[in-house]
Amino acid sequence: MMTDETLRLDGKVAVVTGAGRGIGRAAALALARAGASVVVNDLDETAVGETVEAIGAAGGRAAGAVAAIGTTQAAETCVATAVERFGDLHVFCANAGILRDSVLWKTSDEDFDAVIGTHLRGSFTCARAAARHFRSRAGGGRLILVSSIAGQRGNFGQTAYAAAKAGIAAMARTWSMELARTEVTVNAIVPNAMTAMTATVPALAEVAERHARGEPIPAPHRQHLGLGSAEDVAPLFVFLASDLAAGITGQCIGIGGDKLSLWSHPREVACALRDGGWTAAAIAEAWPDSLARYSQDVGIDFDVPDA
Known part of the structure; x- marks a missing residue:
């Protein structure tokens, strides 16, 4: 029978960005409980210290790396901290992120750039720094990225966030091919958790308030939406991060509440052929019968059935 003890990470060194709170903090604590030494990154020095202290109090090993993810320097600081404090790096979890939600016509250049810089550029610079380290010695490695349901489906008011998270999923697929020969796996987690970020979603406001009071997330939300806590x-x-996942790469894997899922990659769902190519009139004529019935829906379904 498989138990958590089977998935020990003793001797492994992991970096978790954005680990001062939310999903990143929960991931850092879980990796440390499994035996990994953890580099805790966040731009909030106090939050870094609290996570490091919590890991130490539970008998784990941790070191802090205070930096705002996005720049090459921040990524290299995280890798260097792992090597200097613990002698190596085996797992890099690129989790750091921010929100600047607004509809398209109200989104400023500054807010768009901030979200793309942290999520998309941050994942790129961190993965590049980690990949260079992994390729410098034998033994492979793990890149664990964090995408989003918004990146898979789109979400009203999340222009920059959805774009960044979709880009992260695409990078995971690309990097899984580029790093396969060096035994580095690359996967993107598609989480759904009640955190300070998701609490700002209007459709989840009531659940967020109840969660903040310490009440459990309702079963319909845990199952239908796959919405749980960061610890889930x-x-x-x-x-x-474990050896049991050595054969898994290039995947977008969803988790939240009671739900574990595998997301499909984009692919053609239908096609039509016309000798000599297509004119606008020919497309208009063919569309209703050939492709219209395959049109894809968009957005996140926040409707939850009654308990």
Whole structure:
């Protein structure tokens, strides 16, 4: 029978960005409980110290790396801290993120750039720094990225966030091919957890208030939406960091509440052929019968059936 003790990470060194709170903190604590030494990154020095202290109090090993993810320097600081404090790096969890939600016509350049810089550029710079380290010695490694349902489906008011998270999923697929020969796996987690970020979603306001009071997330939300706590997401980080996940790469894996899922990659769902190519009139004529019935829906379904 499989137990958590089977998935021990003793001797492994992991970096978790954005680990001062939320999913990142839960992941850092879970990785440490499984035996990994953990570099805790966040731009909030106090939050870094609290997570490091919590890991130490539970008997784990941790070191802090205070930096705002996005720049090459921040990524290299995280890798260097792992090597200097613990002698190596085996797992890099690129989790750091921010929200600047607004509809398209109200989104400023500054807010768009901030979200893309932290999520998309941050994942790129961190993965590049980690990949260079992994390729410098034998033994492979693990890149664990964090995408989003919004990146898979789109979400009203999340232009920058959805774009960044969709890009992260695409990078995971690309990097899984590029790093396969060096035995580095690359996967993107698609989490759904009640955190300070998701609490700002209007459709989840009531559940967020109840969760903040210490009440459990209702079963319909845990199952239909796959919405849980940050601690519900953390086990997937541990599994993907373990030797048992050595054959899993290039995947977008959802987790939250009571739900574990595998997301499909974009692919053609239908096609039509016309000798000599297509004119606008020919497309208009063919569309209703050939492709219209395959049109894809968009957005996140926040409707929850009654308990």
